[in-house]
Amino acid sequence: MYYLLNLAIMIKVVLIGAGNVACHLYKAFKKADAVEVVQWYNRSTHAIIQYQNETEICDKINNLKDADVYIIAISDDAITNVSRKLPFNDKLVVHTSGSLNIHGLDKKNRRGVFYPLQTFSKDVELDFSNVPFCIEVLEKKDLPILKQLAEQIYSPFYKINSEQRQILHLAAVYVNNFTNQLYRIAHEISDIKNINFDILKPLISETANKVQNVSPYLAQTGPALRNDKKTINKHLKLLDNETHKEIYKLLTKAIQETHGK
Amino acid sequence: MYYLLNLAIMIKVVLIGAGNVACHLYKAFKKADAVEVVQWYNRSTHAIIQYQNETEICDKINNLKDADVYIIAISDDAITNVSRKLPFNDKLVVHTSGSLNIHGLDKKNRRGVFYPLQTFSKDVELDFSNVPFCIEVLEKKDLPILKQLAEQIYSPFYKINSEQRQILHLAAVYVNNFTNQLYRIAHEISDIKNINFDILKPLISETANKVQNVSPYLAQTGPALRNDKKTINKHLKLLDNETHKEIYKLLTKAIQETHGK
Numbered sequence: 001m002y003y004l005l006n007l008a009i010m011i012k013v014v015l016i017g018a019g020n021v022a023c024h025l026y027k028a029f030k031k032a033d034a035v036e037v038v039q040w041y042n043r044s045t046h047a048i049i050q051y052q053n054e055t056e057i058c059d060k061i062n063n064l065k066d067a068d069v070y071i072i073a074i075s076d077d078a079i080t081n082v083s084r085k086l087p088f089n090d091k092l093v094v095h096t097s098g099s100l101n102i103h104g105l106d107k108k109n110r111r112g113v114f115y116p117l118q119t120f121s122k123d124v125e126l127d128f129s130n131v132p133f134c135i136e137v138l139e140k141k142d143l144p145i146l147k148q149l150a151e152q153i154y155s156p157f158y159k160i161n162s163e164q165r166q167i168l169h170l171a172a173v174y175v176n177n178f179t180n181q182l183y184r185i186a187h188e189i190s191d192i193k194n195i196n197f198d199i200l201k202p203l204i205s206e207t208a209n210k211v212q213n214v215s216p217y218l219a220q221t222g223p224a225l226r227n228d229k230k231t232i233n234k235h236l237k238l239l240d241n242e243t244h245k246e247i248y249k250l251l252t253k254a255i256q257e258t259h260g261k
Numbered sequence: 262m263y264y265l266l267n268l269a270i271m272i273k274v275v276l277i278g279a280g281n282v283a284c285h286l287y288k289a290f291k292k293a294d295a296v297e298v299v300q301w302y303n304r305s306t307h308a309i310i311q312y313q314n315e316t317e318i319c320d321k322i323n324n325l326k327d328a329d330v331y332i333i334a335i336s337d338d339a340i341t342n343v344s345r346k347l348p349f350n351d352k353l354v355v356h357t358s359g360s361l362n363i364h365g366l367d368k369k370n371r372r373g374v375f376y377p378l379q380t381f382s383k384d385v386e387l388d389f390s391n392v393p394f395c396i397e398v399l400e401k402k403d404l405p406i407l408k409q410l411a412e413q414i415y416s417p418f419y420k421i422n423s424e425q426r427q428i429l430h431l432a433a434v435y436v437n438n439f440t441n442q443l444y445r446i447a448h449e450i451s452d453i454k455n456i457n458f459d460i461l462k463p464l465i466s467e468t469a470n471k472v473q474n475v476s477p478y479l480a481q482t483g484p485a486l487r488n489d490k491k492t493i494n495k496h497l498k499l500l501d502n503e504t505h506k507e508i509y510k511l512l513t514k515a516i517q518e519t520h521g522k
Binding site: 041099127131158171172174176178180183184186192193197207214216219223234246252253257 | 385424431437446458492
């Protein structure tokens with residue numbers, strides 16, 4: 001593996017954008033043996049000017065340098081437009097969006113997707129070995145370069161088409177945003193009774209750990225699964241907030257539908 | 262800390278019940294320096310007979326031995342009845358239930374609660390340092406013995422009254438059962454498009470990790486928080502299952518209520 005990496009040909013990258021994903025990618029590529037960020041473009045250099053001693057900073061799209069791959073890591077709405085403005089043809093241009101179709105990129109270039117399926121926080125250094133990449137290309141010959149990019153930052157990667165990627169983006173809303181809202185509800189109802197939220201943290205961790213090895217279907221337990229009406233009614237009586245109550249009822253129903261109760 | 266543990270007086274325990282919690286507690290106490298399970302009672306010895314060379318196994322409640330604490334780890338519905346049948350008075354008797362009030366124990370004995378807030382799997386050895394105990398007593402003098410029990414198995418512990426414990430039990434349903442059902446939905450919609458569920462596992466872990474240090478309120482991201490109607494509608498169109506759709510809408514609404522959108 002290491003031998004292979006050392007033999008890998010240097011990949012020249014132009015990075016486009018200055019948001020969370022772009023910044024984390026920049027830092028990861030910087031540490032990689034066989035990736036060179038030859039230029040970092042953003043419409044305003046304000047956010048990236050601090051890196052001007054490490055790489056070429058640029059805010060004129062017509063001045064983009066030659067590279068093996070152009071990575072557009074900006075908000076979904078702006079990707080198509082920026083891809084149209086690129087001042088060259090037949091280069092490999094990829095975006096990092098979970099929901100934009102690969103055809104959202106202007107067809108004058110070879111198109112691809114390099115979507116990291118993870119939640120990114122500013123200021124927290126990311127371990128890219130925990131960031132799986134969804135890779136898509138239109139021309140087979142472009143696959144190795146995206147694979148090498150992922151390998152260079154020790155990320156797992158999967159070939160995922162645009163239709164699948166949309167589903168993954170949706171699934172990510174369930175396991176990240178919606179799950180986090182359930183944590184929030186637990187925090188809220190605990191706070192009201194002066195209960196330290198720390199007590200719940202090991203259970204939160206263990207619930208996530210369990211499904212790393214066991215399917216969520218088999219991992220399920222609790223009053224909804226057992227159809228324990230006494231406990232369910234007791235819980236509903238404890239809830240004041242109407243939305244919390246609706247969520248309790250709906251997820252209880254969903255568990256029972258899944259398990260055929 | 263270690264010095265203290267070594268000086269601790271041996272606690273004699275009689276364990277009542279043969280379910281998941283009882284079995285995990287037995288194994289943890291067995292390894293502890295200053296806890297001795299002097300007897301293990303169950304109405305049928307079938308499930309625990311394999312331990313007869315290590316401790317005294319018993320199925321006659323009238324034959325219970327003298328001990329410092331009697332731990333009733335059986336199903337909620339049966340606790341009150343078993344506590345009434347105990348053939349002694351003024352001993353410390355605790356249950357391990359998340360939802361039963363401390364007064365659910367017969368008042369002829371000194372009462373307490375020793376509730377482990379964690380999800381238990383059969384056959385998987387448990388690390389009790391990840392199992393916080395909710396401790397409750399009616400008489401202050403009984404507190405040290407429950408604290409020592411928790412310390413002896415390296416578990417964190419919190420003083421939690423019966424009202425708070427009910428809320429924690431409810432909160433646990435949100436962060437464990439309901440969260441697991443969201444994982445299940447993600448698994449289901451991924452399967453339909455032949456997507457490997459493994460891709461989502463790092464995100465599941467990171468979502469749980471994040472709230473170990475940041476409040477769920479601050480950890481929130483995504484289309485609901487941004488009120489990104491375009492993405493929300495796109496997602497709703499991708500969902501066929503009515504319950505999945507209802508959950509998407511309701512949790513989106515909940516996130517927006519929480520964040521005042």
